[in-house]
Amino acid sequence: MRNLIVLFKRYYNFFIFLFLQLVCWILVFRNNSYQQASYINSSRNISAAIYDQQSRFFGFWSLRSTNDSLMRENARLKQLIGHAIPANPLKDSMSNRIEEKDSMRTTIHYTYIPARVLNNTIDMKFNHITINKGSADGVKEKMAVISAKGIVGRVSHVNTHFAVISSVLADKSRVSAQVPDGTVGHVLWGGQNPEVVRLLGIPQSVKLKIGDTISTTGYSYFPEHVMIGRIKKKEKDSYQVQLSTNFRNLHYVYVIKDMTNIERILFEDSVTHSENP
Amino acid sequence: MSTPIRLLVQFIVIMLIQVFFLNGIMIKSAVTVLHVPVFIPILYPLFILLLPVNIPHPLLMLLGFITGLTMDMFSNTPGMHASACLLIAFIRPFVLNLFLQQQMKELGSTIPSLYKLGFNSFLMYCIIMIVTHHFYFYILQFWSFKSILIILYKTLLSGILSIILIILAQLLFAKQEIKRA
Numbered sequence: 001m002r003n004l005i006v007l008f009k010r011y012y013n014f015f016i017f018l019f020l021q022l023v024c025w026i027l028v029f030r031n032n033s034y035q036q037a038s039y040i041n042s043s044r045n046i047s048a049a050i051y052d053q054q055s056r057f058f059g060f061w062s063l064r065s066t067n068d069s070l071m072r073e074n075a076r077l078k079q080l081i082g083h084a085i086p087a088n089p090l091k092d093s094m095s096n097r098i099e100e101k102d103s104m105r106t107t108i109h110y111t112y113i114p115a116r117v118l119n120n121t122i123d124m125k126f127n128h129i130t131i132n133k134g135s136a137d138g139v140k141e142k143m144a145v146i147s148a149k150g151i152v153g154r155v156s157h158v159n160t161h162f163a164v165i166s167s168v169l170a171d172k173s174r175v176s177a178q179v180p181d182g183t184v185g186h187v188l189w190g191g192q193n194p195e196v197v198r199l200l201g202i203p204q205s206v207k208l209k210i211g212d213t214i215s216t217t218g219y220s221y222f223p224e225h226v227m228i229g230r231i232k233k234k235e236k237d238s239y240q241v242q243l244s245t246n247f248r249n250l251h252y253v254y255v256i257k258d259m260t261n262i263e264r265i266l267f268e269d270s271v272t273h274s275e276n277p
Numbered sequence: 278m279s280t281p282i283r284l285l286v287q288f289i290v291i292m293l294i295q296v297f298f299l300n301g302i303m304i305k306s307a308v309t310v311l312h313v314p315v316f317i318p319i320l321y322p323l324f325i326l327l328l329p330v331n332i333p334h335p336l337l338m339l340l341g342f343i344t345g346l347t348m349d350m351f352s353n354t355p356g357m358h359a360s361a362c363l364l365i366a367f368i369r370p371f372v373l374n375l376f377l378q379q380q381m382k383e384l385g386s387t388i389p390s391l392y393k394l395g396f397n398s399f400l401m402y403c404i405i406m407i408v409t410h411h412f413y414f415y416i417l418q419f420w421s422f423k424s425i426l427i428i429l430y431k432t433l434l435s436g437i438l439s440i441i442l443i444i445l446a447q448l449l450f451a452k453q454e455i456k457r458a
Binding site for chain 1: 296297300301314315316317334335338339342345349350351352353354355356357359360363364367417418419420424427
């Protein structure tokens with residue numbers, strides 16, 4: 001026992017180091033998986049408030065490009081008014097969407113919650129985006145998030161006034177995707193280049209050209225027909241897809257309020273969990 | 278100014294620069310041509326580098342831990358910066374011993390700055406600390422042996438940038454010290 005105390009006295013610096021390091025490792029390995037809850041994230045009030053101030057201040061520097069993108073978005077929206085998106089009436093017939101039925105098609109109007117990006121990383125293995133809308137504005141976990149140009153990610157943590165989004169730029173994050181003729185595959189992020197994802201699962205018999213648009217299906221958490229990107233290059237058994245969202249220059253995003261979709265995902269999760277406990 | 282207040286000011290200034298300016302900069306490099314990975318410039322280990330020589334080792338490690346944790350709060354990386362920063366705080370006295378002519382205790386509260394150590398010694402001190410920090414940080418971040426080349430590449434590029442930033446910061450701040458002396 002005395003020897004133990006002597007040992008501890010002699011190397012107590014090292015033991016302090018080990019103890020603190022242990023705390024760090026617990027933090028890293030408990031919180032670093034893609035969707036799990038984290039204690040220290042930038043939706044915490046202090047850091048989020050500071051980021052809010054920062055983006056308010058530095059927002060001026062990118063006003064021009066932001067305006068441009070807003071103008072383009074407006075133009076796109078104006079074009080969209082009156083245009084129906086083909087939809088599956090079986091899947092989309094829940095009550096909290098507003099639907100306009102004409103003879104052939106159903107128009108779905110999702111509710112969009114516009115939000116300002118406060119913090120955004122693209123250099124990590126799992127990238128996160130902090131936005132200035134939270135549960136007070138109706139943001140809930142697992143909601144899909146898109147930008148004016150394409151997909152962005154899904155909400156992972158929600159605070160009262162802030163939320164953190166797990167970006168599509170996360171290692172092994174899969175998004176179901178379809179090519180122009182309707183064949184369904186999925187896209188995966190490679191981990192390095194924030195502009196390119198890989199499209200997999202498309203059979204060789206389907207011929208794709210460079211420049212073909214890839215959009216989402218309704219199978220993953222995104223709504224149907226949201227742009228993912230364009231085919232850039234063919235590889236041996238996959239395609240390189242240029243993302244349409246520019247993650248380097250992301251200032252405004254839309255959180256999509258679509259409760260039936262979340263309900264479906266939760267239901268599917270519960271079913272698969274009960275099958276493989 | 279007394280030492281604790283000076284350190285607090287130093288801490289706030291360095292963290293503000295890191296969080297406000299550097300965290301927002303993603304180095305836009307020749308991603309597609311040279312396969313250069315994206316990274317942010319990291320400056321905050323400068324705070325650990327510039328603590329006084331005679332600071333007690335446990336306190337030094339605690340400060341390292343807190344500095345890293347602060348950085349973690351702003352970059353959604355729970356524990357990673359804290360772990361890396363703690364590691365360099367732990368090895369700092371051993372590294373400093375290599376470059377200091379006199380015994381630690383005789384030096385008192387000297388700051389191991391560019392002018393105190395001399396350019397070559399300070400550069401070596403920086404390189405050892407920064408490379409350790411970055412290497413360990415990227416290992417924790419990638420956490421797979423498959424990406425060892427990317428880890429090394431990222432450590433090299435990010436390390437060079439950090440060292441340049443630290444030396445620049447030293448050149449700017451140390452001038453004031455000369456005026457006072």
